[in-house]
Amino acid sequence: MSDISEAIGRFEVDQFLAQQAIGLMELASLNADDTPEKIITLCQRALTPVGHVAAVCVLPRFAGLARRTLDNLQAREIMVVAAVNFPTGSPSVSLAEQETQAAILAGADEVDLVYPFHALLGGDRQIGADIVSACKAKCGRAALTVTLETGVLRDPQVIHGASCVAIQEGASFLKTSTGKQIVSATPQASRILIAAIAESGAHVGINVSGNVRTLDEARVHMDLVKARFGPRWVEQGRLRLGATSLLDDLLVRLGVGA
Incomplete structure (x- = not known):
């Protein structure tokens, strides 16, 4: 009987976490061959039978379409994020500025800037601050x-340093990855970003993005956040799960299919 009770307990915890995770999700479509139809489908998918996700992330040229689509679906609370300087992390300040301004004018609620990581690895520590600012x-x-x-970036000290620069220059969230690299979100990366946020004392959140495909993988990062900041920190203003493929697993866990 105790084994059955324990199994029921685990099931209920998983159900709660899956429901919570859906509200933290940032669905993305960031491909060169994206079409208006794909973006509309993405926005429709954001309204799941068990609740809305936190945000959708698209290329700047689709920001206006995404906002209009979500508004038409009466889902104004879902944020539209425009990915700029994506995915290469160019060191061009003017290009990133232009993309950011265009995205905001088109209707983006948030901007996701790729840090100039190649320039940083090449020894330029100033360009990151300039672009973020x-x-x-x-x-x-x-x-x-x-x-x-x-x-x-790989090196913990380099990641920590870039995190601190981003926070100093006004970042609202630190994100682990574009999802376009072989190595994306890892527990170690989350720990480094969480540590930088904690040290800063700033109101900055974390977006865990890339290769988080199951509830069990998401749970690791959610637990890291709770361990450092407490359970109240697990809300969409502080934690995002930028992992589109995760939604299928969460819906199955909640018994509504993919």
């Missing part, structure tokens, strides 16, 4: 996520 200025009141491409 410039894009923050163009965002106005919109939130700014900074994607650090931790799987390429």
Whole structure:
């Protein structure tokens, strides 16, 4: 009987976490061959039978379409995030500024800036600060996520340093990865970003993105956040799960199919 009770307990915990995770999700379509039809389908998918996700992330040229589609679906609370400087992390400040301004004017609620990770690895520590600062200025009141491409940066000290720069220059979220690299979100990367946020004392969240496909994988990162900041931190203003393929597993866990 105790084994049955324990199994029921685990099932209920998994159900709660799956429901919670859906509300933290950021669905993305960031491909060169994206079409308006694909973006509309993405927005429709964001309204699941068991609740809405937190955000959809698209290329800047689709920001307006995504916002209009979600508004038509009466889902104004779902944020539209525009990925700029994506995915290469160019060191061009003017290009990132232009993309950011265009995305905001088109209707993006938030901007996701890819940090110039190649330049940083090449020894340029200033360009990251310059780009984040410039894009923050163009965002106005919109939130700014900074994607650090931790799987390429690799060195914990380098990742930590870039995290601190991003926070100092006004990032609203730190993101682990574009999802376009072989190594994306890892527990180690989350720990480093969480540590930088904790040290700063700033109101900055974390977006765990890339290769998080199951509830069990998501649970690892959710537990890391709770261990450092407490359970109240597990809400969409502090934690995002940028893992589109995760939704299928969560829906199955909640008994509604994919």
